[in-house]
Amino acid sequence: MSGEEMVNDVGNNPKLTVLPLIALIFYEVSGGPFGVEDSVRAGGGPLLSLLGFLVFPLIWSIPEALVTAELATSFPENGGYVIWISSAFGPFWGFQEGFWKWFSGVMDNALYPVLFLDYLKHSFPLFNRLIARIPALLGITVSLTYLNYRGLHIVGLSAVSLAVFSLFPFLVMAILSVPHIRPKQWLVVDFKKVHWRGYFNSMFWNLNYWDKASTLTGEVKNPSKTFPKALLGAVILVVSSYLIPLLAGTGALHTSSSEWIDGYFAEVGMLIGGFWLKWWIQAAAAMSNMGLFEAEMSSDAFQLLGMSEMGMLPAIFASRSKYGTPTVSILCSATGVIFLSWMSFQEILEFLNFLYAIGMLLEFAAFIKLRLKKPDLHRPYRVPLQTFGATMLCLPPAMLLILVMCLASLKTFLVSGAVILLGVFLYPTLVHAKNRKWTRFETEQPAAPLSTSLGGHLDVPESRQEVTDEVSVSLLPALSPSNIEKDCTEVLLEEDLKLEQGSQ
Numbered sequence: 001m002s003g004e005e006m007v008n009d010v011g012n013n014p015k016l017t018v019l020p021l022i023a024l025i026f027y028e029v030s031g032g033p034f035g036v037e038d039s040v041r042a043g044g045g046p047l048l049s050l051l052g053f054l055v056f057p058l059i060w061s062i063p064e065a066l067v068t069a070e071l072a073t074s075f076p077e078n079g080g081y082v083i084w085i086s087s088a089f090g091p092f093w094g095f096q097e098g099f100w101k102w103f104s105g106v107m108d109n110a111l112y113p114v115l116f117l118d119y120l121k122h123s124f125p126l127f128n129r130l131i132a133r134i135p136a137l138l139g140i141t142v143s144l145t146y147l148n149y150r151g152l153h154i155v156g157l158s159a160v161s162l163a164v165f166s167l168f169p170f171l172v173m174a175i176l177s178v179p180h181i182r183p184k185q186w187l188v189v190d191f192k193k194v195h196w197r198g199y200f201n202s203m204f205w206n207l208n209y210w211d212k213a214s215t216l217t218g219e220v221k222n223p224s225k226t227f228p229k230a231l232l233g234a235v236i237l238v239v240s241s242y243l244i245p246l247l248a249g250t251g252a253l254h255t256s257s258s259e260w261i262d263g264y265f266a267e268v269g270m271l272i273g274g275f276w277l278k279w280w281i282q283a284a285a286a287m288s289n290m291g292l293f294e295a296e297m298s299s300d301a302f303q304l305l306g307m308s309e310m311g312m313l314p315a316i317f318a319s320r321s322k323y324g325t326p327t328v329s330i331l332c333s334a335t336g337v338i339f340l341s342w343m344s345f346q347e348i349l350e351f352l353n354f355l356y357a358i359g360m361l362l363e364f365a366a367f368i369k370l371r372l373k374k375p376d377l378h379r380p381y382r383v384p385l386q387t388f389g390a391t392m393l394c395l396p397p398a399m400l401l402i403l404v405m406c407l408a409s410l411k412t413f414l415v416s417g418a419v420i421l422l423g424v425f426l427y428p429t430l431v432h433a434k435n436r437k438w439t440r441f442e443t444e445q446p447a448a449p450l451s452t453s454l455g456g457h458l459d460v461p462e463s464r465q466e467v468t469d470e471v472s473v474s475l476l477p478a479l480s481p482s483n484i485e486k487d488c489t490e491v492l493l494e495e496d497l498k499l500e501q502g503s504q
Helices: 003-012 018-029 037-042 046-074 081-089 091-109 111-120 130-149 152-180 183-187 196-206 212-219 223-252 264-273 275-309 327-340 345-373 387-406 410-435 462-467 470-474 488-503
Strands: none
Touching: 018 152, 018 212, 018 223, 018 275, 037 046, 037 196, 046 183, 046 196, 046 212, 046 223, 046 345, 046 387, 081 091, 081 212, 081 275, 081 345, 091 111, 091 275, 091 327, 091 345, 091 410, 111 130, 111 275, 130 275, 130 327, 152 223, 152 264, 152 275, 183 223, 196 345, 196 387, 212 223, 212 275, 223 264, 264 275, 275 327, 345 387, 345 410
16 A cells, blocks of 8 residues: 555544543543542541542643643644654653653553453452453453554544443432432541542542643544543543542441542442442443543554654554554553553552653643743644743642652652653664664654745645644754754754745
8 A cells, every 4th residue: 555545544534523532531531430439548538539629620630631732732743742842842852751651651551451350350259360360351451452453433432432331320329329418428537547648649640641632633623623622521521520429429428438449439339229330330430441441542552653753763653554543553552551460550550640740740841831932833722821820820730740759659769760761761772773774764744733844935735724833843853864963942943034034
């Protein structure tokens, strides 16, 4: 198949619309209230948990979603945050961001096949035995990976169906709990039982990853309008999916906070509605983990595809199947999931939170840097704040990120440090491989932002004007053999001068 035919095949694949994108973002961030039970135990009672899911979205989720909406619509390509960081700080830091986020995403995805079986083993004890558990883990991973291979639109539609099935039993539980609600039980807190590290990690993990869907922006129909709408809908859906079940369970039942551990909502359902509701919640939890896996796998794979299209990774990572999906990138992410699935839940949670926090600090810095460096950058959606206000918007979530990192264990610091060092050494290794032509790299920049050369005049069709961005002209000069010693900032400044002269 020729390159032109492949481009046409990819272009003919259905694009994501608002509803499937909301479902994918929902599963990137949440997937439902499964896993929030531990916030009640770590918070010493319902009060801190409920306050957390009211306050944290204001100081963390909404700022992150706003920053994502502005940057994702300004750079509507599959590289997502890798492109943002490269544009603000150069390709070295863009690669580091991509490596940290991909590694933390694969670690996160390794949780879901395990959690899938953890919910099932309460009804099917067979999955407690390794002889059944290991084949089941491999079977789940392979089958869900194949679903990703078949096409992103299929994943999006599947996510919509899974979200409805996963959330409906909690709506039923909330309705059944109304006659038994005692509001004073929401105010219970025992500060002697509060475990602050577990509490903040639980809150952070259940409310992060709003930026992950940016790696799918190139697969979204009319991203400048679709993406902000989808992010707004997802914020409302995520916060509601946490607060409604927690208000119902903690308000209707008088139970000790120590009983609120992962999977406890199934017991809450039984106490409120009976065994039928317990089984329904268990089935919903299992299906939700499938949705979480699918959404994370899609973002991780398309991130690698975007990095390959920018020349950061070998061209093989950009190869697409007949369904428009990045085959090698999907296989690479699936392999990482299989090798990391042996780790415990808490270990994975703390490791991925630490790496994710570092990446988010860099994203907030890039958001502010691009506001200062490129005030006239075309932003189809712009956070309605001036640069000072935008900086203040990023300050509370940045402080939260630093707090989460400071609360990490020594083991987390060591493991995360090793991953960071690996990324630092991997970048020059890939540059050397490209210069030596050990493998083929893409030589052209992503087509969507613009069509131009470093020589001067921009040649952008009028219909593509809304996605034009001169910042992305030189995302990866350092990876090009002919420009290996050029500074990215100098190239951008030179082009700006030429643009100004051409307009005079």
